[in-house]
Amino acid sequence: MSILHARGVVRAFGHTPALRGVTLAIAEGEIVAVTGPSGCGKSTLLHCLAGILRPDAGEVIYRDHRIDTLSEGGRSRLRRTEFGVLFQFGQLVSELTAAENVALPLLLAGTGRRAARTAALSWLDRLGVADLADQRPGEMSGGQQQRCALARALVTEPRVLFCDEPTGALDSLTGEQVLSHLVRVARQQGTTVLLATHDARVAGYADREIALRDGQVDPSGFGVEAAIR
């Protein structure tokens, strides 16, 4: 039984096609790597699946509901309650402290400040950055920022976590720490994870791999067709 389903998703930016009909199914609790060279459409696919972008054609189905037809506000609410997102960098609000950043999705959903802060602190603690609660992102290292961002993505206990090159801006050891936290928590919570990366070592953390090439799923994984033609 798949939790997330895409059928023939097409998306272009101007005249440049980014996705040319992607069909895939993600099972609940799976950790799936979306791999491919830069420009292959990984990020666009993740954004379409997460309801951040609306596909030009095709369907995105989350638990039997079309999400590509939802309104902007509806998709925002879905992201807030069911999905979590983790990007390469720059997703924290630089004017808010770590704890406020992590509490933000709860606050936006109407949770009281005290309850939201308690939840935020407990997640910061689980990810080993409890001591940074009252610092601003500018005062943290890249790895610390990513852990805070991960805490923010997880604070609503999402069913699906979308990660776009989550360690792309980190050195390999720091990136490894973030990834192992991510995978550990996802396994504990039964969270489904989509992990876009161009790095085979990052993809190694996943259960399976969906390779993209030129906006399409490449069954061979790495462009064999073009090379032997």
Added chain:
Amino acid sequence: MSTPYVLMGLLAGGPKHGYDLKRAHDARLPRAKPLAFGQVYATLGRLARDGLVTPAGQDQDAGPERTSYTLTDTGHAALTTWLATVEPPLPHLTSVLLAKVVVALLVTDISQARGYLVAQRAAHTTRLRELTALKTDPDATLSDVIAADYGIAHLDADLRWLQTTLARVADLHKEIAR
């Protein structure tokens, strides 16, 4: 081969007999091929012959497996020299993987090449996933993680090389077609 030097390195910490040496070797290099007892004694014999180690005493019931060995001064010097010698980085660009990919891409027919390349990549990624799982296992020791990292880095290098090679060949096809 590095086994004599590994044994000498292990002896540098103090006298050990053969059984201890084998256990210490397997614990420090957990993902290497396990060392056979016979190989330990043969190596120790050769080292003793060359004056690099020397028997340091025996337990009551004498027998080869009860003899403990210690590193001689010559042995110390030889170990230091070995550690100080830089390994020549990839002196010869030969490997079975390299040879197979070249043959597959440039010599064999299309379906054979496709089959081989896809299977090889799948095997690499599967192994990479195994090693990653091993590394992230909460019970993994530092030696486990170091060994897994070594494997992951090499698999990753192979995969990236494969990827780049395919892209290059694809570009070449495009250029010829033009």
Added chain:
Amino acid sequence: MRPMTLLRLALAGTRTDAARVLLTGLSAGLATLGILAALTVAAIPTVADGGNNVSPQYRNALLAEAGLRPGVVFALVLLTVPVLALAGQCARLGAPARDRRLSSIRLAGATPGQTVAIAATETGVASLLGTLAGLGIYLGGRELLHRPGADGRLPLPTDVLPPWWALAAVCVGIPLLSALVAAVMLRRVVVTPLGVVRRVRTKRPKPWPGALIIVGLGTTALIVPLQRGFGSLPSEAFLLLVLFALLAATAGTVLGTGWISYRVGRLLHRFARRPAALIAARRLMADPWNGSRTLAALLGCLVLAGGAAVIRASFAADFALGNEVSRRYAAAQGVDYFPSDHSFYFQSLDLVNLAIMVGLLIATGGLVVALTEAVVSRRRAYAALVATGVGRGTLARAVLWQSMAPAALGVLLALAVGTGLAYGLFGTAVTAYDFSVCPAGDCEQPRIVRNVPFPLVDLALFGVGGLAALLAAVGVGLLFLRASTALEELRV
């Protein structure tokens, strides 16, 4: 989202955001003061004293005479226009950083409505505080300035208070209105979770704003014949027509500056040979509306200034002609000639000029904010240019060209439109009947026609003043160029 959360998110920000909030509050406070002053004048009770409606408790005729008060109210309300323009400039200060913050908040799951609410709350709270401060200053000022002179008369209407509901409407209305404006201004940018997309008007400006100017000028030219045709227009209709003409012509001037910017850009691009002018030319063509936005308040003030200069010249000509006729009459009758005292009118016109100066000053403040923001927000591009070896002098000249070239033409246009409006309304000549010829009125008296002299000096002063204000604003903006092009800026 709870109100406390909304407030916390609305007030999270850097020093630039704090400056924006402060300036928003300041302009809300100024606008409050202007509107409260207008309401106070409007609230002055009229005492019918024979044929004249007067309020004898005031020293100043502008306040004492009921017939003059609507003009005062009108002028005070007009003064809030540059204040509102200032508020508009201030709202752009640091807005890109704010929009990026809103985008991050959207990534955390905020709906588009919530981000608009956050931005509107920031502006609304700032204006509420500014409005309350303005109200405080107004109420305090009433006490402080309540100084009856020796004759018991007052310099200012400190003895009347607008009705409480009007005060309440100002205190609620200004913050609500500014929050609404902030929400509408956010429509120009699309804040997505992935970043900010600015909706830029890429269409080339067309010269159609010229039509607005013609409509404005045509309306004023029609007013006089209409009045003659209908006997006399009701004063409301007259005021409405004047207001309509003024708005149409001013809007045409401001929007027309977009077209001028574009044309100037093309001309510069064709004929310029130096890098500074070429950079400026490309910028002007890339965003021709920028000039309209930044110069709007200044140009509005200059339209009024042009009109005021002609009105003064027209009054002066009229009075001079009147005096001449009186002198001829006195000579003919052999009596002593006493020139009549017109100082009241000139004092009133001085007040108008003062109001225009205040308006120009506020508009210059807005220009400083806008030009500084323009330099600071492009600091990465400037720093990159400096790093590749473009001299700061070249950049400074580019900024100067970009600001001054369309502005010079815009200033000329604004003054011309202002003079045109006033000539349309007051005519290019004044007439009088020479009653010295047959004082008994039993024969036809000759009609004397004098041309109103073109108020070149006044206009030149206003034009030079406007350009000097702009130059000063550019200078302040350029002060930030050095700091903004420090190569460290490339790292942030």
